[in-house]
Amino acid sequence: MTETTAINDFYRTTFEQCGQEGFLDQPEAVRQMRHSAMDRFVQLGFPTTRMEAWRNTSVEPVAALEFHLPVEASPIDPRTIEPFSLRDSFQAMVAGGRLVPDQLPHDGLPQGVVIRGLADALKRIPEQVLPHLGRYADFNEQAFVALNTAFLSDGVFIQVPEGTLLKQPIHVIYLSTHATALVNHNSQLPIITHPRTLVVAGDNSRLTVIEHYVSLSGGTRLTEANGGLTFTNAVTEITAGAGSIVDYVRVQQESDDAAHIATVQTHQESDSQVGMHTITIGGKLVRNDVNTILAGEGAEVAMNGLYLVKGRQHVDNHTRIDHAAPNCTSTENYRGIMDDRGHGIFNGRIVVHPKAQKTNATQSNRNMMLSDTAMVNTDPQLEIYADDVKCTHGSTVGQIDEETMFYFLSRGIDRETARRLLIHGFTQEIISRIEADSVRMSVDKLVSQWLPDGQDSINVS
Amino acid sequence: MLEIKNLHVSVEGTEILKGIDLRVKAGELHAVMGPNGSGKSTFAQVLAGRDTYGITTGEVIYNGQNLLELTPEERSREGVFLSFQYPVVIPGVNNTYFLQAAVNAQRKHRGEEEIDAVDFLALIKEKIKLVQLDEGFLNRPVNEGFSGGEKKRNEILQMLTLEPKLAILDETDSGLDIDALKTIAEGVNGFRSPERAFLVITHYQRILNYIEPDKVHVLVNGRIARSGGPELAHELEEKGYGWIQAEETPNN
Numbered sequence A: 001m002t003e004t005t006a007i008n009d010f011y012r013t014t015f016e017q018c019g020q021e022g023f024l025d026q027p028e029a030v031r032q033m034r035h036s037a038m039d040r041f042v043q044l045g046f047p048t049t050r051m052e053a054w055r056n057t058s059v060e061p062v063a064a065l066e067f068h069l070p071v072e073a074s075p076i077d078p079r080t081i082e083p084f085s086l087r088d089s090f091q092a093m094v095a096g097g098r099l100v101p102d103q104l105p106h107d108g109l110p111q112g113v114v115i116r117g118l119a120d121a122l123k124r125i126p127e128q129v130l131p132h133l134g135r136y137a138d139f140n141e142q143a144f145v146a147l148n149t150a151f152l153s154d155g156v157f158i159q160v161p162e163g164t165l166l167k168q169p170i171h172v173i174y175l176s177t178h179a180t181a182l183v184n185h186n187s188q189l190p191i192i193t194h195p196r197t198l199v200v201a202g203d204n205s206r207l208t209v210i211e212h213y214v215s216l217s218g219g220t221r222l223t224e225a226n227g228g229l230t231f232t233n234a235v236t237e238i239t240a241g242a243g244s245i246v247d248y249v250r251v252q253q254e255s256d257d258a259a260h261i262a263t264v265q266t267h268q269e270s271d272s273q274v275g276m277h278t279i280t281i282g283g284k285l286v287r288n289d290v291n292t293i294l295a296g297e298g299a300e301v302a303m304n305g306l307y308l309v310k311g312r313q314h315v316d317n318h319t320r321i322d323h324a325a326p327n328c329t330s331t332e333n334y335r336g337i338m339d340d341r342g343h344g345i346f347n348g349r350i351v352v353h354p355k356a357q358k359t360n361a362t363q364s365n366r367n368m369m370l371s372d373t374a375m376v377n378t379d380p381q382l383e384i385y386a387d388d389v390k391c392t393h394g395s396t397v398g399q400i401d402e403e404t405m406f407y408f409l410s411r412g413i414d415r416e417t418a419r420r421l422l423i424h425g426f427t428q429e430i431i432s433r434i435e436a437d438s439v440r441m442s443v444d445k446l447v448s449q450w451l452p453d454g455q456d457s458i459n460v461s
Numbered sequence B: 001m002l003e004i005k006n007l008h009v010s011v012e013g014t015e016i017l018k019g020i021d022l023r024v025k026a027g028e029l030h031a032v033m034g035p036n037g038s039g040k041s042t043f044a045q046v047l048a049g050r051d052t053y054g055i056t057t058g059e060v061i062y063n064g065q066n067l068l069e070l071t072p073e074e075r076s077r078e079g080v081f082l083s084f085q086y087p088v089v090i091p092g093v094n095n096t097y098f099l100q101a102a103v104n105a106q107r108k109h110r111g112e113e114e115i116d117a118v119d120f121l122a123l124i125k126e127k128i129k130l131v132q133l134d135e136g137f138l139n140r141p142v143n144e145g146f147s148g149g150e151k152k153r154n155e156i157l158q159m160l161t162l163e164p165k166l167a168i169l170d171e172t173d174s175g176l177d178i179d180a181l182k183t184i185a186e187g188v189n190g191f192r193s194p195e196r197a198f199l200v201i202t203h204y205q206r207i208l209n210y211i212e213p214d215k216v217h218v219l220v221n222g223r224i225a226r227s228g229g230p231e232l233a234h235e236l237e238e239k240g241y242g243w244i245q246a247e248e249t250p251n252n
């Protein structure tokens, strides 16, 4: 308890010290929200495993350390991020929690489409940002959202106006370790960043957004000797207007000494169709809270997740779908592959509110275990308060099936190749659901590289 | 080509095959008939190397090699092919890619160069016409959502592409409508050659109207109860398996 208080005091002190560096000229409304969020964080403190929602995940490694805010990022050599680039996309970059201005797309954006740094947007077009910022991700209940909101300074603001169809995906790269600490410019201190993303999809608009969280090796990357952790505490808010079609892909492949806590909160108006794909490849301690509220009649969500967990990685997926209006559809598919001593968790909650008649909800979680020492917890939860609903859910945990293996062998294919193809095939159940071809292929490539002995992508489709 | 001597096979302590003797020469096609549960699939799977079955005694010589010492993948690369009674669905693994991986495993084994995707696609598009499957099946996951007949055609497609020396077809005819049956029979007939041997395992005589066997064996209760020429199949069609089973019982 005392330790918790000490760490809360540390963040409170940091909060009070950071008047400069992008916080100063924020609109009054944001300053107030940040203060409330700071107060709330101090009250809530870091969650403990005594709390139901955190019972499988101890955040002790991040709660016990003093993480510092980064200074302004040093210039990025464009070549270092080239491997992460996606062809035919509008690309933006956030390094150390700050937008990198010279990496913003300039040409070819349709009329009215906004892709900007959040700090810049708050300064120049606050009337477009403020109606949404902080409206969806709730800092009153969630400590990490409170912490992110308290330190909210920059990130990305994306807005697609009513009726606009954006063909090219918007690709935002978040570099987690390209920074040094604000205090004494000390590159040896553990760093925390609080990237914040706000996506506003107007009525009948259409877009694809990819958030891509990566670490750069070398440079300011922390080593085991000085704490061994970088900490990304990301919050993304998405609002999908009536009739909009939004495909949101989140890929996290930070380094294996990173802590990554993410909250994604979507708000869906009537007849919106949203895809939320959460692909977790990297990180040592990972928690994804991915939620949507189906607020308008006829809204649909396809919530997909793929978690690849090996070494000593710990990946906790919590999802929540609120059916708050009638005639909405949710289809949830999460797939996990656990190897070595990896620990994967899926906790999916679907809440059907009393007025959400004619709800159609399906949820499925399947897990493939590649080693005896890996672990998985799966916990699907349905809470239904309406009577005219169709809900199904199920989860499985299994190894590679011997009968299937024999089919490969009987065709002359060796065990290792068969295993790779089977594991890769398992990932396709999620990857194939990503709408945009270039995004799907790029995710497939990243996943293939993760596979046992995987150097290249497997060219299967 | 294939010589099986006194093959006994058990699963979990229960003997299923109780002494099989069989000789198949290159160029021959043998039909193995028998009622459900007589051990036909066990026999086929054991030849392909499925290790859930325990071989208690017996010998299987294939082209001068002890087949039972080879792993399933080695058997395949040496030219043994099994068309599964229940082909396996492999989610997320593309049918073409699967078959290309199989072909390349065989080629590598023979010290040949691997075939690339472009050449393979050209090859497979030719072969798929022979089994009258739509090209769309090439891009689907292996057997996923295929009907029973489509799965069997896909097995024959694999056979025609892998070009085995010994093809074992386990009830490839079951559950097929007459058109599919004819297509499969044509596929097999066109594939017969003096270097190749076939074991056509079937419950019904029907497919033997389209594929002429050199020999017919009747498997009952884990034993070959009777062997003969094509006429034996017709006899079975008329009388059913009952009379052979009845003859067998006193020996048990």
Ligand SMILES: Nc1ncnc2c1ncn2[C@@H]1O[C@H](COP(=O)(O)OP(=O)(O)O)[C@@H](O)[C@H]1O
Pocket (backbone or CB within 6 Å): B011, B012, B016, B034, B035, B036, B037, B038, B039, B040, B041, B042, B043, B052
């Ligand atoms: N894996 C197994 N475990 C237990 N019993 C089996 C197994 N496979 C086959 N059997 C039994 O062996 C007998 C023969 O089965 P099978 O070879 O499938 O016959 P057929 O193909 O002629 O219908 C049946 O009684 C079946 O139940």
Ligand SMILES: [Mg+2]
Pocket (backbone or CB within 6 Å): B040, B041, B042, B085, B171
């Ligand atoms: Mg059978």
